[in-house]
Amino acid sequence: MTDKIKVGVSSCLLGNKVRYDGGHKHDRYITDILGRYFDFLPVCPEVECGLSIPRETMHLAGEIENPRLVTTKTGIDHTSRMIDFCKRRVKELEKENLCAFIFKKDSPSSGLYRVKVFGKAGQSQKKGRGMFAAALVDNFPLLPVEEEGRLHDAPLRENFIEKVFCYKRWQDFLNSAPDYKKLIDFHARHKLQLMAHSPKHLSQMGKLVAAGKKVPKQELLDNYQASLLEAMDLKATVKKNVNVLYHIMGYFKKLISADEKAEMIRLIENYHGQTVPLVVPLTLVNHFIRKYDIGYLKNQHYLEPHPAELMLRNHV
Ligand code: SF4
Known part of the structure; x- marks a missing residue:
């Protein structure tokens, strides 16, 4: 194989400082080992949908199948903003010929499995999926997808x-x-x-x-x-x-x-x-x-x- 394989990835995993606190979650296995064979296309849903760095932390709330994305302290609801972004971004990604996507675990935007969804009484269930991860999987149901944590x-x-x-x-x-x-x-x-x-x-x-x-x-x-x-x-x-x-x-x-x-x-x-x-x-x-x-x-x-x-x- 001569060409690198194009793979989408949660941007913070590449070391980009896009997290709520201005930090990153650089995963060396992804960049240093898989990067020899994969050409990464970074996506940070929270920054690309217009939120700032740093920003207030968010979580999923409400129904597990149809959660809302809200800030944890002030309760600002970013659901519509994120839904609009997801619709636009997955359409753009159709032109990228991605062969896989690697997501950051636990994130209310990017987590693929067992993301916490909070109920009215403040209790949480680890049964949700980040909003962008859900949109991507819906749009590309056959695409290989995984979380960085599971790659270990x-x-x-x-x-x-x-x-x-x-x-x-x-x-x-x-x-x-x-x-x-x-x-x-x-x-x-x-x-x-x-x-x-x-x-x-x-x-x-x-x-x-x-x-x-x-x-x-x-x-x-x-x-x-x-x-x-x-x-x-x-x-x-x-x-x-x-x-x-x-x-x-x-x-x-x-x-x-x-x-x-x-x-x-x-x-x-x-x-x-x-x-x-x-x-x-x-x-x-x-x-x-x-x-x-x-x-x-x-x-x-x-x-x-x-x-x-x-x-x-x-x-x-
Ligand atoms: S987990 Fe997703 S939304 Fe959060 S910083 Fe990383 S890429 Fe951005």
Whole structure:
């Protein structure tokens, strides 16, 4: 991959001093590690909707599904201002070809999950979503989205970043004047990745592609896209990865020696028992694929779904 992937991000996470107190929430993992592969488009809903720096803190209040955005001490209601901004900004973002968005957690504007919503008696429930995050998800329901806090959890991080790279490949595919033959090729290269996330989706998508010639092209692409992103949302668990590793081994088990086979099984089972991370059996798998030049496997995105330098599979 030569181009960086365009990703929206809550501005304060990049170190921009846009928070209510004039500070930032610089996340080094985002800027220093992901920044090698992602081109960030910063959005600060509160500043971009016209509020000052510094400003009074705000929170969500009222109904969880339809909260209001009010200042915490003086009770000024900024809901209409924020709604107008959100409508305008998500329309602008349609032209940006974003492949993901990373949000600042807990914010009444930017938080994606479990944002506090205060009731009349002052009690709060952590069941809300920041107003801009909600507008963005409504407008781009298929876009990979995550919060910065959850990116520090290794399996969630690996799953999100894998989905972002897959989404980018799909967008590139859609921009390449796709035809039926290209879809067959796209599907073939993603089979093992899909198997690791959802064998059920892999089977359904195989049928979808097989019957695809009889279906109008746009309908076929829409259906495939929905299944692809739904499958990638399901976590690739240890059990599912073990299944894929044994499946891969089936391609070269007659080519390798008894010792090599025993070593392969030992590493898969060590991974199964979580005494080694996924990268360990995969390193041996890649060695055998190169050694025996197994073309079908070489093309599988499962083997390198994101840059190895991110070392995401060293921690899952
Ligand atoms: S959390 Fe969102 S609204 Fe608050 S400072 Fe960061 S980008 Fe701006």
